[in-house]
Amino acid sequence: MPMNRPSAILASAILFGLAACGGGGGGGGGSSAPPAPPPPPSPPPSGGSGPTYTPGVYEDASLFKDQCETPRTGVDIEGNPFPDEAGSLLEELLWLRSWTDETYLWRTEVPDLDPDNYTARVPYFDDLKTSAVTASGEAKDDFHFSEPTEDYLAARNSAPSPAYGASYAILAATPPRDVRIRYVEPGSPAAEIVSGQQNLIRGTRLLSVDGVDIVNAGSQAAVNQINAALFPDTVGESHTFTVSDPGTSATRTVTLSAANISRQPVIRTSVIPTATGDVGYIVFNTFSPFSSEKQIADAMQTLATAGVTDLVLDLRYNGGGLLAVASQLSYMIAGNSRTSNRTFELLRFNAAAGNINPVTGEVNSPIPFYRTGLGFSLTNGASLPTLDLGRVYILSTGSTCSASEAVINGLRGIDVEVVLIGDITCGKPYGFYPQDNCGQTYYTIQFQGVNDKNFGDFADGFVPANSSFAFGVETPGCVVRDDFQNQLGDTSEALLAAALQYRSDGTCPALPPGAGADPSGEKGTASAPDDALGAPLELPEPDVLENNMDLSMPGDYRGRSQ
């Protein structure tokens, strides 16, 4: 959690007190350096009539922290008391200004905005960012936003929610709509076997629900009905779908009853025999839940025990999460010797921060390749299995993002060859510490992850070498369209088949028409342009967020054609 300056000072004082009482002997041999004392706070604003804005002068953000126009009282849903004190809008804006100056990655590119020109905090925050663009023409800072803290806390504390356990791809959002299943969660209602048939499988097309035509219905009321059925509100809520499976025009009827569903990080682990040795295959969909640590370690142990000689890591729907688990995964791929004394990722903050993390006030130590469990869901210190590979095949789409890209970059940093099969990744080498102030949680880019070679400039994503994209970090591999005709793990599935082909002879399948574009439904949601065709179907927030707010249509890269 972010630590404001007074807290850092107090923590340092406590530390000093402990050291002074003669701990002797190193006290546990912690692996990271103790926090460095923070710089002394700036003097308080002068004058007795409250703070004022002075162009070019940035007071210490801690002076304005929690000085709220509308202070909250009581405790939040995690039981922590609100820290708010009576303040003013000006103090909130001055906090935003100073906090941005202290922690924003591109602080020197932010205009010095006069708070007097603003009447609310969110518009002011929205303007406190760089206006630069990347080589592709995309906004350099595409990730700047805020939300009510109440919403932020509710989301991170949300229990498993009612669902069928199916992930949807909207290949066409307007009539004739095409809504498919990307994958189903193991053990969920969607994966249930009824009369010898799994309720939903990858590629299943949803045709109607409760008599409403999903493909052709034109009214907003119908779309609302469809959305309500796709995303049930309560456990036990039941809806009846007409569906067709890939490879057949026949239809069947499925009744699904919602259950409390948690996302499973690993949904498939298998060993694929080939003439040149066994190949491991893992579908790893999220680094976010703490269970991801154990699930990916268990999957890697399975493959290590099987003695696989290569790995196809399917990250096509993995939008990221915990960098520590990304580090562990990379270690398990590369093994001891390749990772010894190497950096998985260094968080690069703004230049003014020096070697201090400006958010936590601690020394900015690199993230190593973690070799053991860290205590998320594996016992702290438990050894991790390794495959000791010098090459890995990673399956990707535009939903392959953040911590998933950190795996690609971290491995490239130690000269493990990453062969990318699929499509250009989302391009997010950045991160932030969400920060509450006065009931609003702000996300401002604070660090860029760089690998052992000090490289982290992949804001336009990693792209397979045979792509026609003129931007992105070129990576060995093949452009292949996501394939909803075959199941994940089926060696006929296009991305996996291409990986096996590349492994076999170093060649790629023929480029599909319009290669370089990602037709996978996860991108094709909200930006459907033609309302005249009928109301567009949109995924609600959770799925949109999984996709890192990428709402571009098939054939686009982050909203633009290549």
Next chain:
Amino acid sequence: MKNPIKLILSAIATLNLVTACTTAQTSEPATLTRSDETTLSRVKSVLAEAMGRNDIRLGAGDLTEETSLTVLPPSLGPLETSSPAIPIPFDIVTDGRHCFVVRRETGEKYRLSDVNCVAAPRAQASAI
């Protein structure tokens, strides 16, 4: 200090530290004798002081077998796709009379009131 509750928690934590300083010269790794709800609740309450937050969730591990524990970070929000969060490890130690948790990265030590523990067998202790 703007937040009086934080101040109080910090003061309590400091007091615990001071107490620990006078008693922990010869501490050794330990495991808890029980890990029932009451015991864990007491442990979490000390850890809440140490961490300065109310909501404490422990990571994997059986505290009657392991000489360390981890405090999980808050769960990630859906937009935290590149999070440096990691669990905070603490070691469980005893001076023969009292039990303590020691924050591994800083050496800060907190007494576990009304919690029983035993020194770990040598092989287990060497694991930390």
